[in-house]
Amino acid sequence: MMISRRALLQSAALAAAVPLAQRAAAAPLSRPVQDPNAQTRLIAGPAQDGVVQAGLEMVLAPGWKTYWRYPGDSGVPPRFDWSGSKNVADVTVLWPAPHVFPDGSGGSSIGYKGRVLLPLVVRLKNPADPAELDLALDFAVCQSLCVPADARLSVPLPGTEAEAPALTEARAEVPVATPFGAGSGPAVLKVERDAGTTPPRLIITARASAEAVLLVEGPDDTWALPIPERQPAAGETVRFTLPLLGVPSDARLPGNKLTLTLVDGAKAIETTTAIPGA
Structure with a gap:
């Protein structure tokens, strides 16, 4: 050959x-x-x-x-x-x-x-x-x-x-499992659901720098969530918005588990949470 x-x-x-x-x-x-x-x-x-x-x-x-x-x-x-x-x-x-x-x-x-x-x-x-x-x-x-x-x-x-x-x-280099708001480094602080949009979206607040990236995975590989959009930082916190697209048609949103990976320079953490109700 x-x-x-x-x-x-x-x-x-x-x-x-x-x-x-x-x-x-x-x-x-x-x-x-x-x-x-x-x-x-x-x-x-x-x-x-x-x-x-x-x-x-x-x-x-x-x-x-x-x-x-x-x-x-x-x-x-x-x-x-x-x-x-x-x-x-x-x-x-x-x-x-x-x-x-x-x-x-x-x-x-x-x-x-x-x-x-x-x-x-x-x-x-x-x-x-x-x-x-x-x-x-x-x-x-x-x-x-x-x-x-x-x-x-x-x-x-x-x-x-x-x-x-x-x-x-x-x-x-593997993201560290970190509960909500734990420690003094990068952390997820809050996950809220905004039901007033179509499709509904999540608003995720994190303690991180203005260059941080957030990745969100659904409970299994039938979910294909987009990469959250980072909003301008406010001090030491950053908000991300995540439209709930790529969700299986038969999935009931509230209670489904999400895995959140927050990458901030050389530091990375992983947090699990459930989609809140409307």
């Missing part, structure tokens, strides 16, 4: 984008899977009480992006199939705070550019037995158009006693 010069140059760029410290890490690594626009691999970390800290690394070619668990107005979130794993009870995927990008058609998509490392929390069935993490990954990478991609990755568990620094750094 002929490989274009552009594909070779992108592959070289992907290899160069992997930090040297990460390449030299003592943690076991899966064999990387190279796509013309993305490189993926698994990283195995240490185990404690039958739980292994691991990670899925994705390095994207310059100008390309991939998606968060909720892709926004367009895009495809990654899909994970762990069924080929051995001695693994379950895997929880953690998501570093994402970025919002124009999707090229007037909307916005949510995801990552450059390099992202998704932390994985792997619970073993029997910690005394050998284990292997196996992943069949389906995802999309996009520039002006989206291209489907897939990878099959596996790595033995657990890793070495010392965790790769990149895994520690990636977990620090």
Whole structure:
């Protein structure tokens, strides 16, 4: 099969984008899977009480992006199939705070550019037995158009006693679960429903800077809520408005759970709430 010069140059760029410290890490690594626009691999970390800290690394070619668990107005979130794993009870995927990008058609998509490392929390069935993490990954990478991609990755568990620094750094980028108004940093302060508009909308008040971004997810993937619109900041608070569009036709609004992710520079928090009544 002929490989274009552009594909070779992108592959070289992907290899160069992997930090040297990460390449030299003592943690076991899966064999990387190279796509013309993305490189993926698994990283195995240490185990404690039958739980292994691991990670899925994705390095994207310059100008390309991939998606968060909720892709926004367009895009495809990654899909994970762990069924080929051995001695693994379950895997929880953690998501570093994402970025919002124009999707090229007037909307916005949510995801990552450059390099992202998704932390994985792997619970073993029997910690005394050998284990292997196996992943069949389906995802999309996009520039002006989206291209489907897939990878099959596996790595033995657990890793070495010392965790790769990149895994520690990636977990620090995951939004922190934060109750309403807690702490002194970014926080959601209030969620109100304005029933006097068509469609009804939510007004969300947060303690954050004027550049903060709010992302809202419904209770399941049948909901496709828009990205809330940020209003001008007033001191240390910012208000966001969210039209309740993209809601399943048979859904009763009050009481349905929403997940709110507030990203404010290097800080990010996550709060759950229920849609208030009219």
